[in-house]
Amino acid sequence: MTQQQRLNALLELISERGNVSIAEIGDALDISAATARRDLSTLAGQRLVTRTHGGAAALGSGYELPLQYKIARQAEAKVAIAKATAALIQVSDTVGVNGGTTTSEVARELGRSERFVRGDGDDGVTIVTNALNIAYELSVRPHVKIVVTGGVSRRQSYELVGPMVTASLAEMALDVAVLGVDGLTGRFGATTVHEGEADVSRQFASVAKKVVVVADSTKLGRSTFARIAPLSVVDVLVTDVAVEPELRRELEAAGVEVVVASATA
Structure with a gap:
């Protein structure tokens, strides 16, 4: 070790x-x-x-563990989830991505996927994010247009939070919002540990045509402090395991499509 x-x-x-x-x-x-x-x-x-x-x-x-100490946790699951999520994105989509280790993997997958590289020089995908690490990492990808919200940086997660994020997102229309969460249950829906991050994720969801929640098995069936949105707001859940029957019934009742990513895919 x-x-x-x-x-x-x-x-x-x-x-x-x-x-x-x-x-x-x-x-x-x-x-x-x-x-x-x-x-x-x-x-x-x-x-x-x-x-x-x-x-x-x-x-x-x-x-709360700082982001850099979470990277190795559930690593294979996060990569599998990222691949399955990227498959849901269409060329030329505008995608909102909040901060977190799983969403960072999704952004990396979009950045390295040949599917989004266009021969005409246009942007293959536009990523709108409040996560400084995602913006920095993808800024070198010529086929990715990066848009960073305003806001105040939160050092635990490298995310920008506060009213400036809300103001900037209010002027946008997203095809897809990809949201990382700290918990997902039928009763409380999608939750996270910090109220400022919850508000930003809620804003992403409010301006997106489709909301995709990415969550590995450790997030399912647990709730954390700050509510993001009820299950009725979520269109797709991408996870790495078969969902427990009770939660699956609640997801189905809310109209949430469940995608189980394979680590061998």
């Missing part, structure tokens, strides 16, 4: 438990006490955890 992988796993462990001891870290990650202490010092130095006597604690009850 590399140091980056250990840090990923350690942050996830602290996120799940709230606080951990050196002994618990050693048992969970199969590392020595000395290595655990060094890794905790690294994370504490980056202000990602708080050191305690004999261990560490999350920064607060609403602890």
Whole structure:
């Protein structure tokens, strides 16, 4: 296990438990006490955890892993979801994409797909995003037109939030909105952990002809703090597993098409 992988796993462990001891870290990650202490010092130095006597604690009850530490989680599932989602996009579409690891994979797939490379020099696809990392990464793709909303940057997710995002999206009409979420249930619909990001995702959905939610298996059947939209707003769910029967019934009742991506596709 590399140091980056250990840090990923350690942050996830602290996120799940709230606080951990050196002994618990050693048992969970199969590392020595000395290595655990060094890794905790690294994370504490980056202000990602708080050191305690004999261990560490999350920064607060609403602890959220920074984006760069989420990238390796469910990696194969996210790539499969990205491929299946890109297949839903037509050449010359205008696509709204919010921030997150799964939507970043979707944007990468659109950026490298030969299907969107046009010989006439026109843009193969237009991507409207509030995610700075997506805009930066795709800015070198000649067939992709990048439009970035205004807003104030949120360092946890590299997303722009606030009223300037709403103002810019109000002037647009999107063919498709691709939304990453932190939870999806029948009762609460699509949810996320931050109210500012929820509002932006809601705005994306309001100006799109079609709303596609991309969510791996860890997001299904759970709800988080901030509601984005009920299931009735969602047109398509792209996920990596067969949906549990109860949630599938709720999705069908709301008219949501379910696409299950194959990791071998």
